[in-house]
Amino acid sequence: MDQTNILDAPKVYSDLVSKSKEVGFTMPSDLYIGTLLKTLVASKRGGSFLELGTGMGLSLAWILDGMDKDSCAISLDNDGDLIDIAKEFFHKEARLKLFCCDGEVWLKEYTGDGFDLIFADAWPGKYSTLDKALSMVNMGGYYVIDDMKKQPNWPDGHEELAKSLVDILEKREDFVLTKMDWSTGVIVAVKIK
Template identity: 40%
Template sequence: MNDTPNTFPTVLPTLRVAARNAGFTMSCEERTGSLLAVLAAARPGGRILELGTGVGEGTAWLLSGMDQASRLVTVELDSAVQQVAREQLGSDPRVTFAAGDGGAWLEAYKGELFDLVFADTWPGKFTHLERALELVAPGGTYLIDDLCPQPGWPDGHGSLVKRLLAELEGRQDFRSVRLAWASGLLMAVRSA
């Protein structure tokens, strides 16, 4: 079976060129992106949080799956990198961009819970995990990627990943599954 996506967001080639030009190498892997689009499509009128906008490849995948009533908040520390996403995707009224530290954003957020949380950066995954999980609505999904060894992992990062996986799989309030696919994923659904 070929697991390459057969449809792509139309803006993806432009975002990939911008990522290359900016030297940004941490964009969402396309199989992960296709899963994001499916998860977004499964939540009509859904509220979605993306932690780690980057240049907006994951954002584009999420938007491609969302219906017109859905809303996406995407947070990125590097405002220069996020500016690419703002330029290419900012005219879409379904997305709100937040520039700043994801951990600080998570701590300050007081709004509604999210149907899907995609943590594609340290805050919400390796830091501020509990806060990110608190923001997942009952029946909602929490997704993380980059769990298989990646080029550029700092020394000791593998042990952080093992600890994170053990913590998530030990929770009673989430049902989780590891996916040895794409960059290595874990998907967890909050008990209703």
């Protein structure tokens, strides 16, 4: 098996990669997390999806590519410049709502329906407001995080923070989780209670 042989990348993906290099965006999600997100999203027909940390939209491209016509997604980031770039690429996407806001505030104020998948690729929903994010996952839905293996750009103390997050997730009885030492280090959790 050759995991590098990816035949179904979103049409916009290579343009997003080029744009990220052009603007010097140094925190793109790994290609493999994109393929995983697309697969998980495809399992939830008519689903509702939340991405915390849009960045330039690299992972979002995969999420949208996995969605059917009856699905919808919300993606948010606190960087207006990045959201503006994402809007350039996804402005015709009626299934998507993009927000430039503080993710922690958004999570605390959100009172709508739950989500079939939450991809927490930012501090909010991962290292802060974790309980709120997990409460928003529908039964049988996925909670996905990446960057759980030590990264060269991690500040001092972040490795301990990541280990603490893993400990917290392992102790929860309302989720079943798989930790994968793959890509940038991925955890996929499924809500069971």
